[in-house]
Amino acid sequence: MLHFVLKGKGHIYINDHHYQVNMGQCFCIGLNEAAFYHSDRLDPWTYAWLDFTGEAAALAVERCGFAQNEPIITLKDVGQVTEMISRMLPHADPSPANDLAIQGFMLLALSLVQAAAEPRFTAVESADNELVKRAIHYVQEHSGEPLGVAHVAAHLFVSRGYLSRLFMREMSITLRDFILESKMSTACELLVRSHMPIQDVAQVCGYRNQFSFSRAFSRKMSTSPTEFRRLYARPNDLIDE
DSSP states (O other): OEEEEEESEEEEEETTEEEEEETTEEEEOOTTOOEEEEEOSSSBOEEEEEOOOSTTHHHHHHHTTOBTTBOEEEOSOHHHHHHHHHHHGGGOSOOHHHHHHHHHHHHHHHHHHHHHHOOOOOHHHHHHHHHHHHHHHHHHHSTTSOOOHHHHHHHHTSOHHHHHHHHHHHHSSOHHHHHHHHHHHHHHHHHHHOOOOHHHHHHHTTOSSHHHHHHHHHHHHSSOHHHHHHHHOOGGGOSOO
């Protein structure tokens, strides 16, 4: 949760620390973080707030300049941020269009907060992130082929070891496991939502034969493809009809 103080003052207590927050400042309360806050008695505050989560939330907050012992930052213009929040309010009714509008204004608000911290990508970080994105795209585009870490590294013109270390650092999963996850995701979808023979599923997922596919699937899913289909088949939601 990000709170933006529009006027007045307040006090927050996080992890046994007390902080005073003034007009034009923003303070952050993390997920599952115990916190208490109240308005100043002599100069009561007015504030607006954003509450969000997601895979990129922690990185977004970090790039806003918040740290464990520094939950407060001073904004260049808190009014610009609260304008973005105000523009979200007319989109309260649930709909795909309103969801996109809210996300768009929220990202603009976060960009204004991050601008106060002036974060910058290093040249290496920018290149590395792009390399990981290209690796993910290549795996997704070629998951129906016999595919290994060496194939991906060769396509990107980098060493296998470097790409493996980089992928693990950025994604917290090995590239080898990511390739397997991509193949197994496709396999599960085909098994439960189609009548495709298992031998054909194996070929679609890039395995040379049904035996090698069944062995990999059983190791990953702790059940055979045949049993998985029997347990989770969705006859009312087929993709091959």
